[in-house]
Amino acid sequence: MTDQSGSSTTRRGFLQAGLAAGGAVATAGAARAAGDPLITEVQPWARFTGVGVDAVPYGLPIKFEDDVIRRNVPWLTAETMSSVNFTPIHALDGTITPQGCAFERHHSGAIELRKEDYRLMINGLVDRPLVFTYADLERFPRENHVYFLECAANSGMEWAGAQLNGAQFTHGMIHNMEYSGVPLRTLLEEAGLDAAGTLKDKWIYVEGADASSNGRSIPMDKALDDVLVAFKANGEALRKEHGYPVRLVVPGWEGNMWVKWLRRVEVMDGPVESREETSKYTDTLADGTSRKWTWEMDAKSVITSPSPQSPITHGPGPLVITGLAWSGRGAIERVDVSTDGGMTWRTARLAAPGQDKAVSRFYLDVDWDGSELLLQSRAMDSLGYVQPTKDALRAIRGENSIYHNNGIQTWWVKPNGEAENVEVS
Amino acid sequence: MSKYRNLVIGTALASALLAGPALAGEYGLGRTATPEEIAAWNLDVSPDGTGLPDGSGSVEQGETLFVERCAVCHGEFAEGVGRWPKLAGGEGTLDRADPVKTVGSYWPYLSTAWDYIHRSMPFGNAQTLTADETYAITAYILYSNFLVDSDFVLSDENFLDVEMPNADGFIVDDREKVEFPKFIREPCMEDCKDSVEITMHASVLDVTPGTETDEEAAAAQQDAAPQDEAKAEPEPAAPAGPDPELVAAGEKVFRQCKACHMIGDGAKNRVGPHLNGVLGRTVGSVDGFRYSRTMAEMGEDGKVWDAESLGTFLENPRDYVSRTKMAFRGLSDAADREAVIAYLSTFE
Numbered sequence: 036m037t038d039q040s041g042s043s044t045t046r047r048g049f050l051q052a053g054l055a056a057g058g059a060v061a062t063a064g065a066a067r068a069a070g071d072p073l074i075t076e077v078q079p080w081a082r083f084t085g086v087g088v089d090a091v092p093y094g095l096p097i098k099f100e101d102d103v104i105r106r107n108v109p110w111l112t113a114e115t116m117s118s119v120n121f122t123p124i125h126a127l128d129g130t131i132t133p134q135g136c137a138f139e140r141h142h143s144g145a146i147e148l149r150k151e152d153y154r155l156m157i158n159g160l161v162d163r164p165l166v167f168t169y170a171d172l173e174r175f176p177r178e179n180h181v182y183f184l185e186c187a188a189n190s191g192m193e194w195a196g197a198q199l200n201g202a203q204f205t206h207g208m209i210h211n212m213e214y215s216g217v218p219l220r221t222l223l224e225e226a227g228l229d230a231a232g233t234l235k236d237k238w239i240y241v242e243g244a245d246a247s248s249n250g251r252s253i254p255m256d257k258a259l260d261d262v263l264v265a266f267k268a269n270g271e272a273l274r275k276e277h278g279y280p281v282r283l284v285v286p287g288w289e290g291n292m293w294v295k296w297l298r299r300v301e302v303m304d305g306p307v308e309s310r311e312e313t314s315k316y317t318d319t320l321a322d323g324t325s326r327k328w329t330w331e332m333d334a335k336s337v338i339t340s341p342s343p344q345s346p347i348t349h350g351p352g353p354l355v356i357t358g359l360a361w362s363g364r365g366a367i368e369r370v371d372v373s374t375d376g377g378m379t380w381r382t383a384r385l386a387a388p389g390q391d392k393a394v395s396r397f398y399l400d401v402d403w404d405g406s407e408l409l410l411q412s413r414a415m416d417s418l419g420y421v422q423p424t425k426d427a428l429r430a431i432r433g434e435n436s437i438y439h440n441n442g443i444q445t446w447w448v449k450p451n452g453e454a455e456n457v458e459v460s
Numbered sequence: 461m462s463k464y465r466n467l468v469i470g471t472a473l474a475s476a477l478l479a480g481p482a483l484a485g486e487y488g489l490g491r492t493a494t495p496e497e498i499a500a501w502n503l504d505v506s507p508d509g510t511g512l513p514d515g516s517g518s519v520e521q522g523e524t525l526f527v528e529r530c531a532v533c534h535g536e537f538a539e540g541v542g543r544w545p546k547l548a549g550g551e552g553t554l555d556r557a558d559p560v561k562t563v564g565s566y567w568p569y570l571s572t573a574w575d576y577i578h579r580s581m582p583f584g585n586a587q588t589l590t591a592d593e594t595y596a597i598t599a600y601i602l603y604s605n606f607l608v609d610s611d612f613v614l615s616d617e618n619f620l621d622v623e624m625p626n627a628d629g630f631i632v633d634d635r636e637k638v639e640f641p642k643f644i645r646e647p648c649m650e651d652c653k654d655s656v657e658i659t660m661h662a663s664v665l666d667v668t669p670g671t672e673t674d675e676e677a678a679a680a681q682q683d684a685a686p687q688d689e690a691k692a693e694p695e696p697a698a699p700a701g702p703d704p705e706l707v708a709a710g711e712k713v714f715r716q717c718k719a720c721h722m723i724g725d726g727a728k729n730r731v732g733p734h735l736n737g738v739l740g741r742t743v744g745s746v747d748g749f750r751y752s753r754t755m756a757e758m759g760e761d762g763k764v765w766d767a768e769s770l771g772t773f774l775e776n777p778r779d780y781v782s783r784t785k786m787a788f789r790g791l792s793d794a795a796d797r798e799a800v801i802a803y804l805s806t807f808e
Contacts, residue, residue, distance in 0.1 A: 156497065165485070198668075
């Protein structure tokens with residue numbers, strides 16, 4: 036991962052644009068003396084009509100927001116069908132991720148599967164192996180839940196040190212949506228679990244319909260607890276890149292288990308130990324042994340603004356520091372923010388009480404004096420687990436884990452408002 | 461498993477009709493899965509060999525298959541090409557910086573390799589290997605990792621005898637035991653450390669992609685340019701080359717081809733032949749590429765690729781070239797075909 040194909044000029048160009056925008060504030064100030072023409076002169080939009088209701092049957096964001104998009108890191112993978120892109124978390128607010136910019140991770144590309152061609156099979160140790168159509172699924176009692184999905188490899192490029200300049204790239208393999216679907220428990224019970232005998236030591240194997248045939252083993256306890264077979268996200272059909280028409284939702288657990296284009300659930304005596312749970316998604320420790328079945332995503336947070344892609348452009352004075360926090364083991368209880376690299380901390384304001392296995396938004400409203408900041412955030416969840424520093428994680432795991440890096444992120448904000456990804460002592 | 465896939469095709473529909481609604485479930489929804497349907501999808505193989513079909517294959521057979529169907533991406537000796545995964549080597553590296561994790565050095569179970577290759581490879585043409593072929597290729601990967609001899613034959617019978625070097629290299633998640641005592645605590649709020657130094661900057665490595673990828677910036681510029689021209693000059697002269705906007709759109713479409721085809725400077729044959737100068741090129745004529753018989757014969761008959769024939773081929777490869785080796789569903793959208801052909805035409 037040392038291929039250096041990224042270009043710095045574009046980023047510099049971007050920062051200059053940001054600073055120029057800061058300049059624009061000053062110009063606007065000068066204009067204000069004589070009266071801001073945006074106010075004193077009739078503007079075209081105040082005079083002519085806009086477009087009609089038939090112009091855009093399904094809307095995209097306005098063109099001025101066309102830089103709020105998923106981005107990928109081309110040097111990461113050989114091609115883009117088995118690859119990942121990142122949610123522009125630096126430019127979003129609130130907690131719900133719009134589907135259109137929610138990150139994608141595929142192992143064989145995003146496929147197009149019609150509802151009419153969709154089949155879900157339940158087989159293995161069940162009383163009656165069943166096949167459901169999409170229309171069948173819509174007839175089971177439904178639930179709605181907001182959950183985050185984080186890829187286990189989120190921040191994985193940062194194990195050996197600060198690499199990527201931007202919250203989108205360091206923390207953007209996450210999204211948070213409201214799902215509508217049927218509890219997997221309901222479907223398993225429809226097939227009947229008497230044949231499985233004691234359920235405690237049983238597993239399910241879940242598998243997708245795409246060419247990667249991505250499959251994961253999940254212990255029966257979890258399967259019967261809160262796993263959802265979802266067909267809607269944020270109120271509308273899943274996007275094809277997120278598994279249209281049906282995906283699995285495995286709350287709090289690593290994203291790879293949320294099998295897309297779900298086609299089969301098999302009740303089994305033990306785990307399959309598929310490629311995605313042996314070769315991948317196992318965490319190698321310093322001594323060369325590897326942890327497996329590291330499913331839960333531990334408490335984590337990141338400041339999304341200011342951050343390298345979202346510099347401060349307004350100079351000293353009121354500044355909103357904001358970010359996201361989440362835990363796969365419960366709800367976010369509290370987030371602390373440090374502006375001095377972790378010497379002192381202040382408790383931030385949660386926009387709403389933390390929800391189980393869902394993202395929380397936090398704010399810290401400060402009066403910035405224009406001096407440099409070493410910004411950090413630290414999440415605490417309902418277990419009392421406090422997000423550790425990256426060094427504390429490395430002390431236990433070494434640097435080869437790839438997955439589950441939930442260490443505290445530091446942004447170095449300079450007096451000119453630019454921010455950089457750094458590590459501190 | 462091709463062995464009984466033929467059977468499935470013959471009987472699945474008939475039995476599905478016979479199967480009728482399932483009994484007994486609380487909601488009475490869904491219908492009973494037929495044995496043929498279950499056989500078609502229930503392919504996973506467990507570490508104890510459950511799910512392995514009868515069959516066998518030798519290292520020697522595996523080598524031929526691997527070179528033909530896997531080596532473009534994984535290398536002739538499974539050593540990996542470029543950023544495509546390595547499947548061999550890496551023994552003794554797991555406790556070092558940048559461990560090399562391969563089937564030989566890392567994978568705890570052989571069943572995982574058999575199952576994954578059988579269901580998910582070759583990339584871009586999955587689920588086409590027979591059980592015997594999968595045994596042979598798996599045997600060859602073991603051989604590439606120096607785990608078996610060249611005369612080894614792998615079968616469902618000796619499958620569990622193969623010892624995987626890293627079988628004991630895994631522990632079950634122990635974060636609750638090892639990490640919770642350290643991380644479940646009252647967080648420090650004041651005087652948490654004496655001083656703070658920056659120890660590392662991301663800018664030193666500078667591997668972050670631009671905030672606007674160069675590609676998009678270029679496309680945006682191309683978008684703007686013709687419009688400006690049109691304003692200045694109501695009837696612009698017909699452009700010499702293909703429309704840059706179309707070429708830019710074609711470059712995006714070409715992402716669907718990239719897994720198999722290279723184009724541009726130094727392009728080599730991969731799963732498919734390189735596509736430099738393909739317009740005007742004799743069909744099936746790239747040196748050193750093993751074409752399907754149909755495509756090779758079209759070339760021998762003097763057939764040359766032009767925009768029209770490419771369009772027909774790309775719409776439905778298998779219709780235009782029966783039994784083509786190009787395992788691609790085709791581009792159903794005419795605009796995509798036009799764009800990608802414009803893009804291809806820009807490479808000599």
